[in-house]
Amino acid sequence: MIAKPAWQALLALVLVLAAWLLGPMTVPEADSLANPTASVTFPFVATKPLIYGLLLAAIVLSMTRLSAAARAAILFVGAHGAAWFLLHGIYGFEGTARAPFFLLVAAAWLLAWQCVTLLSSQRPLQRWLDTAYRLLVPAIFGIWILILWEAATRGAGIPFILLPPPTAIGAKLASSIDIIAADVRQTIFKAVIVGYVVGCGAGFAVAILADRVDFLRRGLLPIGNMVSALPIIGVAPIMVIWLGFDWQSKAAVVILMTFFPMLVNTVAGLASTGHMERDLMRTYAAGYWQTLLKLRLPAAAPFIFNALKINSTLALIGAIVAEFFGTPVVGMGFRISAEVGRMNVDMVWAEIAVAAVAGSVFYGAIALIERAVTFWHPSVRGG
Amino acid sequence: MIGNTQTVVQANGLGLTFRTNDGPVVALTDVDLTIKKGEFVSFIGPSGCGKTTFLRVIADLEQPTSGTISINGMTPEQARHARAYGYVFQAAALYPWRTIDRNIALPLEIIGLSKAEQQERIKRTMDLVELSGFEHKYPWQLSGGMQQRASIARALAFDADLLLMDEPFGALDEIVRDHLNQQLLKLWARTQKTICFVTHSIPEAVYLSTRIVVMSPRPGRVTDVIESTLPHERPLDIRETPEFLEIAARVRDGLRAGHSYDD
Structure with missing residues (x-):
């Protein structure tokens, strides 16, 4: 028994x-x-x-x-x-x-x-x-x-100020759902999405260019490297001065943050094809674009998805932090900095929870697409 | 210039020296060779004798540094652009994101054939290499032998008269290799293609070829060219006949003469 x-x-x-x-x-x-x-x-x-x-x-x-x-x-x-x-x-x-x-x-x-x-x-x-x-x-x-x-x-x-219990955070979240929804719209649906799409798209396009034109690769990679090393708390206020208080300046920060990972990963991915695979295309007398579309881009897909995943979380962090440096009275980063000042830590935690969930959903969605697109890669099909 | 007398590959005084960081490496020197239409020519020799390099020169994957070479009367580059040859590599080099039939369709897409024509050729070549029924499998779902057969089908679908094969069965076990050798001979008889075949197996070279080019390293050069006296029809047990063994012995002698292990 x-x-x-x-x-x-x-x-x-x-x-x-x-x-x-x-x-x-x-x-x-x-x-x-x-x-x-x-x-x-x-x-x-x-x-x-x-x-x-x-x-x-x-x-x-x-x-x-x-x-x-x-x-x-x-x-x-x-x-x-x-x-x-x-x-x-x-x-x-x-x-x-x-x-x-x-x-x-x-x-x-x-x-x-x-x-x-x-x-x-x-x-x-x-x-x-x-x-x-x-x-x-x-x-x-x-x-x-x-x-x-x-x-x-x-x-x-x-003490509540040190760490509020999750139920209190949940209650705050439920009672301020309108405010939080407006913040999400401002930060995620404007700054993050626009910045992410433009940043990743630009990184990808420049990677293709750099791959095609040798001097661009030599010139752009170090500059891209430098841009990614710029401290966000230095860049964000400058973007506010240049582009104003609204979401555009935050999107610009996100573009700066997401551009480089995409550039580096795509360049590496385009170089990842084997000699034999490339020789094969050469024996078919395939043109540059044919080789790019039929061999090098599919082979680079695992690298590109890595960049998309890294950037999905970077973009969120970038947009929220950028809002600390001047913003209209809406946005997740603005709310966090304002409510911390008023000791409303439950609201801060509610925003953190929403950001964590949004980031996970964003990441998860890209990971799912990755599984569907790079099903053939050993890391997905399992050996 | 009719039938069997037509020249496919003509090399005169061909040489190739690679520039490396450790100084120049002579991969090929003074190679003179004529390959006629419908021949099955094997290139045999130890590693570094330049047999693969010679095949790659024909394919315009390497540029010779001296001498001349023409394929169907054209330069290698023109021949490549005219899609004059199909190339089978040491490994299958199938693209893992394409199913077998899409892999075979790859060169056909690049030439720009219609979908119907593509389908017809895929079906025909998959039958030829006995892979029917595996059209919608991915390469990594097949065994090594099947993958290599798929890569041969891909080269055949290209439908060039010249087939360049660089140790295509080198990584396969003896039984699979015998089987694929038999299939290759049947295929050659049926399609009347000219085949250049690189190998380092003496029985394979003797079994398959109408002519065996023996090469030796440092510097890579041709030391002997042996005409096979075997009939075109070759069952596997032809390998036990005295005639076969005699040719094999000649190949071995040629290899030994060109290659001293003292240095």
Whole structure:
């Protein structure tokens, strides 16, 4: 009946028992135990047995000979159910948590860890199930970063200004969605997109030119190198002076930042074809453009996509930082600098979260296109 | 200038010296050779004897530094622009982003043939190299032997009268090699092409050729030209006949004479 237990489950069991022995989970609960006549409200009155029950049930069932998928499901429910009640209970009692609270959070975290271990060892035959598992593992990872963050900030009562809990950031995000949407429109849909397209396009075009004309390669590569070494905090105010406060000056900064990676990568990619492949084109008496289109550009595609991926994150950073140096009263960088000044850190974090999500989506979309275009490359097809 | 007497390749006093950082390297010196239409000429010799370089000079991939060479009466550059030859490299050199049929279509796209003509030639040459059914596979999904057959199909689809092959089967195992050698002979008999074939295998050279050019290194030069007395029809077991062994012995002697291991 009992299978070889995982160390995470055993350690979780030890933590749960230690929490039980240490007794009250919060300061008010300890107060009410010390002074039973006073009417003190304290958290976890009703949910305490539930939390212990969920954790213990998950620990015990995870040691049985159930199928790996079933054990993973049990661990998932146990860990996240317990985490939910723990976080829900501490709400309104910030900074009052005692050791048992953190021990129980740690126990739930260990169970989630074991759940992820079980999931990643699964090799389901059905394609959709395999995809679901591969998405589930990073999702659980991300959720636990938020859970631990929330538990630490609310449990230990970390000052709001230092690190607001994720739920407060989420609430701020939801309540200021109009402002944030306007900021995203200004920064991402204007400065980033325009700058990225123009910067990458120019880098690509100049790379083709530099490849065709030797003196351009010798002259342009060092200049491109120099441009990429320019400090953004020096360039951004100059662009504001030249192009004004609106998004155009930010797009110009993004162009400067994205141009060089594209140039260097495309030049390298165009030189990456083998002698034999080029000789082959020569034996066909193929012209320059035919060789470029049918051999050298396809061969350069992995390099070009590398530049597109690097630039997708560079562009976002560039546009946000550039807004620190003069901007109309809208934009993600403007909002961050303004709200920091007013100590509204939850708004700052909300903007950071939106920027992180937008950057990931941008990067992910390009990575997906890359997989479709360079399916033939060993790094994509796997050897 | 009719039928078998037509000259395809004519080299006179051909020489090629590479300029390298370590000083000049003489790759070819004083090569005189005439290749007639419909011949199967093998070039054999140790590494550095210039056999590949000679093929590359014919293909206008290298420029000779002395002497003259003409292909179908043209300079190599004119011949290349007239698409006078198909070239098969040591490796298949298929483009990994194209399926097999698109790889074979590559030279046809460059010449600018119509889609229908392309389809017709792809089908014909894939049948010739027995690769039918693999049209929509990518090169990396095929074995090395199949890849090399696809590259031969690509050279054949080009449909030039001269086929230049640079150790095309060098990287393949013995069994596959025998099979491809047989197929190549059949193909040559059927298409009446002129074939220049570089190899460093004596049995391969003797089995395939009507004429064997023996070369030696430092400097690269022709030391012997051996006319094969074998019949055109050659089953694989012809390699055990005394006649075959006699030619092979002559080739070996030629190689030994031109190559001393003392230096």
